[in-house]
Amino acid sequence: MKKIIFSISILFSAFILKAQTETLLTLRPATNQIISKHIYGHFSEHLGRCIYDGFWVDENSTIPNKGRIRLDIVEALKKIKIPNLRWPGGCFADEYHWRDGIGPRNLRPKMVNTNWGGITEDNSFGTHEFLELCEMLQTEPYIAGNVGSGTVEEMAKWVEYLNFDGVSPMTAIRKQNGREQPWKVSFWGVGNESWGCGGNMTAQYYSDEYRRYATYARDYTGAPLKRIAAGANSADYGWTETCMKNIGTRMWGLTLHHYTIPTGKWNAKGSATNFDEGQYFSTMQNCLKMEELVTKHSTIMDKYDPAKKVALVVDEWGIWTDVEPGTNPGFLYQQNSLRDALIAGTTLNIFNNHSDRVKMANLAQTVNVLQALILTEKDKMILTPTYHVFDLFKVHQDAKYLPIAFVSPDYVSGDKKIPALNVSASQDDKGTIHISLVNLDPSKKINLNTVLEGLNWKTVTGQILTSAKINDVNSFSDPSKIHIVKFNGAKKSGNSLSVELPSQSVVVLELKN
Numbered sequence: 001m002k003k004i005i006f007s008i009s010i011l012f013s014a015f016i017l018k019a020q021t022e023t024l025l026t027l028r029p030a031t032n033q034i035i036s037k038h039i040y041g042h043f044s045e046h047l048g049r050c051i052y053d054g055f056w057v058d059e060n061s062t063i064p065n066k067g068r069i070r071l072d073i074v075e076a077l078k079k080i081k082i083p084n085l086r087w088p089g090g091c092f093a094d095e096y097h098w099r100d101g102i103g104p105r106n107l108r109p110k111m112v113n114t115n116w117g118g119i120t121e122d123n124s125f126g127t128h129e130f131l132e133l134c135e136m137l138q139t140e141p142y143i144a145g146n147v148g149s150g151t152v153e154e155m156a157k158w159v160e161y162l163n164f165d166g167v168s169p170m171t172a173i174r175k176q177n178g179r180e181q182p183w184k185v186s187f188w189g190v191g192n193e194s195w196g197c198g199g200n201m202t203a204q205y206y207s208d209e210y211r212r213y214a215t216y217a218r219d220y221t222g223a224p225l226k227r228i229a230a231g232a233n234s235a236d237y238g239w240t241e242t243c244m245k246n247i248g249t250r251m252w253g254l255t256l257h258h259y260t261i262p263t264g265k266w267n268a269k270g271s272a273t274n275f276d277e278g279q280y281f282s283t284m285q286n287c288l289k290m291e292e293l294v295t296k297h298s299t300i301m302d303k304y305d306p307a308k309k310v311a312l313v314v315d316e317w318g319i320w321t322d323v324e325p326g327t328n329p330g331f332l333y334q335q336n337s338l339r340d341a342l343i344a345g346t347t348l349n350i351f352n353n354h355s356d357r358v359k360m361a362n363l364a365q366t367v368n369v370l371q372a373l374i375l376t377e378k379d380k381m382i383l384t385p386t387y388h389v390f391d392l393f394k395v396h397q398d399a400k401y402l403p404i405a406f407v408s409p410d411y412v413s414g415d416k417k418i419p420a421l422n423v424s425a426s427q428d429d430k431g432t433i434h435i436s437l438v439n440l441d442p443s444k445k446i447n448l449n450t451v452l453e454g455l456n457w458k459t460v461t462g463q464i465l466t467s468a469k470i471n472d473v474n475s476f477s478d479p480s481k482i483h484i485v486k487f488n489g490a491k492k493s494g495n496s497l498s499v500e501l502p503s504q505s506v507v508v509l510e511l512k513n
């Protein structure tokens with residue numbers, strides 16, 4: 001008898017222990033909410049080695065290229081299906097005069113890139129080159145027009161040059177420059193960071209200016225613009241309030257910029273590779289701030305636009321660290337570690353879960369700048385851990401959002417804690433379910449039990465991105481240290497799914513019928 005009671009009590013304790021350490025995830029059937037593919041957008045500014053010595057190579061370069069556009073970069077970005085590319089800035093956009101970047105290259109005037117290192121810009125990469133790049137990438141262009149130092153006329157003429165299909169002064173110049181058909185550019189930024197480098201305006205002044213600029217940036221036949229207003233810096237909720245009140249649904253989207261600064265201090269941001277767990281923790285705390293920002297900006301937008309016609313466009317996000325030692329401080333070149341991959345996965349999960357309002361986002365920046373997807377050194381190229389996250393998450397593009405409920409275990413550091421787990425899920429047009437899971441805890445795995453209410457599935461497979469150390473990187477001498485591998489930690493039992501999610505990892509599961 002004693003033996004039976006003992007066995008029962010062991011079983012009971014095992015059950016309690018399991019219940020305590022297992023996180024329950026409940027997925028519900030899809031609504032009509034689509035995770036816009038444009039959440040997976042990118043940003044390429046005339047900054048450091050993003051365009052020049054990044055996408056764009058020297059005239060006599062031996063690196064394989066087409067019309068000076070580097071082909072290995074194009075192939076890599078096509079693989080992850082980048083849906084849009086923002087250009088020419090950033091701060092650069094509000095000093096850029098598009099007419100300096102068209103016509104024969106040897107006649108194009110030079111300018112000083114005052115924002116980024118004070119270097120001379122030769123304007124060899126301009127409108128035609130950017131749109132050629134977008135065609136090669138099979139991606140949609142997103143152009144930011146100059147409000148800060150430009151004119152209404154200059155912006156109006158740029159749109160005419162790009163999008164008009166009839167006889168006009170601008171189309172005549174376009175044809176003379178070798179382009180017969182209009183490009184039909186749709187995403188149109190009306191300025192950038194107008195509260196700062198884009199003119200140091202007040203929200204009231206900017207929103208009045210927006211109305212003027214946006215009026216003359218015309219919709220030509222077959223080429224309606226999606227006008228995007230320059231929105232708030234992080235938690236500047238007053239900016240969003242004023243723009244929503246004053247501009248309302250005269251805009252397609254309103255932007256939000258938020259960077260993850262490891263230390264939280266702009267004058268000493270912290271190293272991209274040399275950091276301890278304390279700094280890793282504060283970085284992730286700052287990254288998770290995006291959840292609060294998106295929620296609060298959306299609440300303000302809901303007040304003026306309950307039908308959610310205006311998109312929240314997070315067109316600059318990512319980690320911003322100190323530059324790599326020995327590089328030009330104005331070029332913002334930084335390495336990219338497993339920490340950055342966890343930031344990318346977490347932020348994309350946040351955007352997916354807010355896809356009723358967040359319809360577009362752009363990581364800063366694509367090549368050799370800030371949280372880059374790709375780093376180059378002469379003819380060599382590496383895909384960063386962040387690139388691999390975009391590769392894993394591309395399955396969510398334009399898929400139906402699946403609501404999820406769970407209570408995350410804590411990742412505790414000293415007397416502080418953050419949620420260790422973040423998740424999002426979607427169902428594609430073939431009925432396949434994808435669940436993306438991020439475990440931020442650098443030392444504890446998470447056991448998950450998943451209930452899929454009303455969702456049918458037969459098989460589960462998965463892929464994982466992780467590494468031994470949180471500051472591991474892909475380098476030119478070891479370019480594939482961090483790469484995607486098969487994940488074997490998910491099992492089906494009945495209609496429920498159990499997952500053993502390793503510490504510091506990003507996992508994407510695929511459930512097929």
Ligand code: AHR
Nearest residue numbers: 089090091092192193364
């Ligand atoms: O991405 C780098 C810079 O950050 C952009 O030019 C600017 O918009 C922001 O402040």
